[in-house]
Amino acid sequence: MNMEDNQQENRSDGLDIIAAKRCLRQEIKERLKTLTEEECQKADREIGERLFGLEAWREADVVFCYVSTGREVDTSTIIARALEEGKRVGVPLCTAPGVMEVRQIEGAESLIPGLYGIPEPKRDCPLIDPEEIHLAVVPGLSFTADGFRLGYGGGYYDRYLPRVSGLKLALCREKCLSSQLPTEPHDMPMDGVLTEHSTWISFHSVKV
Numbered sequence: 131m132n133m134e135d136n137q138q139e140n141r142s143d144g145l146d147i148i149a150a151k152r153c154l155r156q157e158i159k160e161r162l163k164t165l166t167e168e169e170c171q172k173a174d175r176e177i178g179e180r181l182f183g184l185e186a187w188r189e190a191d192v193v194f195c196y197v198s199t200g201r202e203v204d205t206s207t208i209i210a211r212a213l214e215e216g217k218r219v220g221v222p223l224c225t226a227p228g229v230m231e232v233r234q235i236e237g238a239e240s241l242i243p244g245l246y247g248i249p250e251p252k253r254d255c256p257l258i259d260p261e262e263i264h265l266a267v268v269p270g271l272s273f274t275a276d277g278f279r280l281g282y283g284g285g286y287y288d289r290y291l292p293r294v295s296g297l298k299l300a301l302c303r304e305k306c307l308s309s310q311l312p313t314e315p316h317d318m319p320m321d322g323v324l325t326e327h328s329t330w331i332s333f334h335s336v337k338v
């Protein structure tokens with residue numbers, strides 16, 4: 131095969147992966163619709179308990195957590211508990227397509243409706259640098275049991291997380307786990323995945 135054919139092949143592979151991701155996002159959204167409100171609340175409570183039981187949670191002074199919206203695993207209790215425990219809590223602020231930063235909040239009063247309708251920190255909230263984050267709680271539509279992630283397709287976390295050296299933990303209801311996910315070179319595996327039934331932490335990560 132000559133070089134041009136090879137490049138052509140890589141290009142079509144890349145497009146296939148993007149199409150496969152798009153297709154899977156739809157499939158997971160359909161799967162999510164089959165869960166009742168009560169089932170989601172129960173699962174989310176159990177996921178939270180697993181998180182609070184981790185040494186990594188207890189030891190983290192700076193926590194970066196998404197502000198849940200729609201059918202995502204609810205993080206309101208997680209954020210409230212972190213603040214109660216005196217942790218510094220940062221949440222995402224989208225600043226450009228695919229680019230986000232993390233701003234420190236003091237509570238719900240620090241949030242206003244942002245891009246995509248997701249509550250975001252007000253612009254005067256202080257910046258938290260990625261190197262300061264001890265624990266990142268990461269959203270996603272689906273994860274594999276060993277930490278690969280399917281997000282919403284904005285590339286925000288893919289660009290941000292490589293700068294975070296702290297532990298990266300995914301929250302995922304069991305129903306949304308996938309046995310395999312299409313991945314691109316920029317997709318970064320998580321250090322752990324918490325579901326209502328299981329806690330998986332990578333052997334490579336410390337302090338669990």
Ligand SMILES: Nc1nc2c(c(=O)[nH]1)N(C=O)[C@@H](CNc1ccc(C(=O)N[C@@H](CCC(=O)O)C(=O)O)cc1)CN2
Pocket residue numbers: 152155196197198199202222224230246248269270281282283284285286287
């Ligand atoms: N609660 C929460 N906050 C978050 C995220 C998140 O996943 N959850 N993000 C995580 O990144 C960032 C926002 N990311 C977003 C990424 C894409 C789309 C979006 O509109 N996606 C298209 C689908 C694109 C495709 O399929 O290729 C859509 O839903 O129509 C919205 C938000 C930052 N804040």
Ligand SMILES: Nc1ncnc2c1ncn2[C@@H]1O[C@H](COP(=O)(O)OP(=O)(O)OP(=O)(O)O)[C@@H](O)[C@H]1O
Pocket residue numbers: 151228279280281282283284285286287288289314316317
């Ligand atoms: N580090 C990166 N550098 C350049 N482009 C990137 C990077 N990460 C992602 N992208 C691009 O952003 C787009 C979305 O990526 P992907 O489908 O992996 O997003 P996602 O992880 O589902 O989204 P999110 O992180 O916002 O939830 C893709 O076109 C991808 O090529």
